[in-house]
Amino acid sequence: MLTRVEEILEDILCLHSPSKQEGKVTEYIIGFLENIGAEVYLDHNQKAYGGDSPTIFARIKGDESKEGITLNAHTDVVPPNEGLKIIKEESIWRTDGTTTLGGDDKAGVATMLFLAEHYAKKDEKHPDLYFIFTAGEEQGMLGARNIQWNEVRKHMEPAKRMVILDSGGDAGKVAYQAPGCYLYDVTVRGKKAHAGIEPEKGSNAIVKAAKVLAELPFGRIDHETTSNTSMMTSDFPSNVVPDVCRFTGEVRSHNMEKLDNYLKELDSLLEKYAEDYSLETELDYPPLVQKDGGVLVDALISSYRAMGIEGQGEIIGGGSDGNFFSQEGFDVAVLSVGMEKVHTTEEYLRLDVMKQTMQALMHFIEN
Numbered sequence: 001m002l003t004r005v006e007e008i009l010e011d012i013l014c015l016h017s018p019s020k021q022e023g024k025v026t027e028y029i030i031g032f033l034e035n036i037g038a039e040v041y042l043d044h045n046q047k048a049y050g051g052d053s054p055t056i057f058a059r060i061k062g063d064e065s066k067e068g069i070t071l072n073a074h075t076d077v078v079p080p081n082e083g084l085k086i087i088k089e090e091s092i093w094r095t096d097g098t099t100t101l102g103g104d105d106k107a108g109v110a111t112m113l114f115l116a117e118h119y120a121k122k123d124e125k126h127p128d129l130y131f132i133f134t135a136g137e138e139q140g141m142l143g144a145r146n147i148q149w150n151e152v153r154k155h156m157e158p159a160k161r162m163v164i165l166d167s168g169g170d171a172g173k174v175a176y177q178a179p180g181c182y183l184y185d186v187t188v189r190g191k192k193a194h195a196g197i198e199p200e201k202g203s204n205a206i207v208k209a210a211k212v213l214a215e216l217p218f219g220r221i222d223h224e225t226t227s228n229t230s231m232m233t234s235d236f237p238s239n240v241v242p243d244v245c246r247f248t249g250e251v252r253s254h255n256m257e258k259l260d261n262y263l264k265e266l267d268s269l270l271e272k273y274a275e276d277y278s279l280e281t282e283l284d285y286p287p288l289v290q291k292d293g294g295v296l297v298d299a300l301i302s303s304y305r306a307m308g309i310e311g312q313g314e315i316i317g318g319g320s321d322g323n324f325f326s327q328e329g330f331d332v333a334v335l336s337v338g339m340e341k342v343h344t345t346e347e348y349l350r351l352d353v354m355k356q357t358m359q360a361l362m363h364f365i366e367n
């Protein structure tokens with residue numbers, strides 16, 4: 001017999017929800033939340049990126065004298081996920097090998113819905129609980145990136161302490177820091193001329209770009225910053241002085257100021273060597289930075305310990321919705337809900353891990 005959280009999980013796994021088409025799961029979640037009497041606010045931020053589903057905000061009222069807690073998970077899954085057949089082997093759920101499972105991140109969504117239902121029925125000894133269900137995470141954190149915070153805060157101010165349920169590995173891992181990343185795209189312009197007859201009339205864009213790249217630092221710049229250039233293009237016959245050269249790259253750091261400084265350095269080198277150029281930069285995602293001195297992480301580790309699980313703080317390497325929430329001022333921790341081999345057709349879910357995290361969260365909420 002399925003437990004309640006397994007029932008919810010099975011329901012939502014079977015609702016197909018690729019990025020930008022999370023409609024069916026979104027409808028299920030909204031219906032579920034309304035049914036248990038949660039307050040719901042929808043941010044129709046999907047219009048900014050062509051999705052079909054809003055970001056869902058919900059609140060279960062509790063004892064307002066206690067510090068509130070916000071939970072987050074995303075509703076989209078990585079393809080191929082259509083026609084999913086769940087194969088259940090005791091505490092492992094997998095697929096028949098032709099699709100992903102979508103445990104990333106429906107294990108997080110199911111855990112949140114279970115907790116919402118559980119605490120909606122209880123008297124208000126728990127703190128205010130907030131729930132944020134984001135869409136489009138797998139295609140560049142589109143939902144979280146585009147939340148219209150001014151509107152949200154008018155309707156519902158989610159608690160600053162945020163736990164994101166969107167990671168794999170053993171229960172007890174508590175991730176609290178991740179780098180941010182900027183992408184840049186540079187075009188250096190020179191002047192075309194015949195390379196043999198009148199080279200003095202030309203200005204070689206490749207040579208100018210090369211001087212910039214020769215002085216710009218690359219690789220591991222310091223303990224929290226790395227950078228790379230991975231594309232350079234300019235293609236002319238050997239007798240033509242090239243008048244255009246383009247290169248692109250990225251810089252990652254756990255420190256936003258270092259990201260900004262790196263881009264300033266790139267700009268001043270371009271100024272120095274290239275004169276005529278364009279520099280486009282794009283924030284791929286901001287860093288996830290710990291701002292509370294570890295209070296949230298420590299509280300979650302003690303909650304795991306109360307379940308007999310050894311908890312541990314962790315630094316992660318990539319971007320997720322948490323990076324954007326961190327930038328918005330939330331204290332963020334990311335927990336494992338048992339997803340494994342995500343983004344592949346070998347994906348499986350460890351239900352025991354999902355339930356351990358759920359138990360630890362209940363301890364965290366009630367203490």
Ligand SMILES: [Zn+2]
Nearest residue numbers: 074104105166
């Ligand atoms: Zn995910």
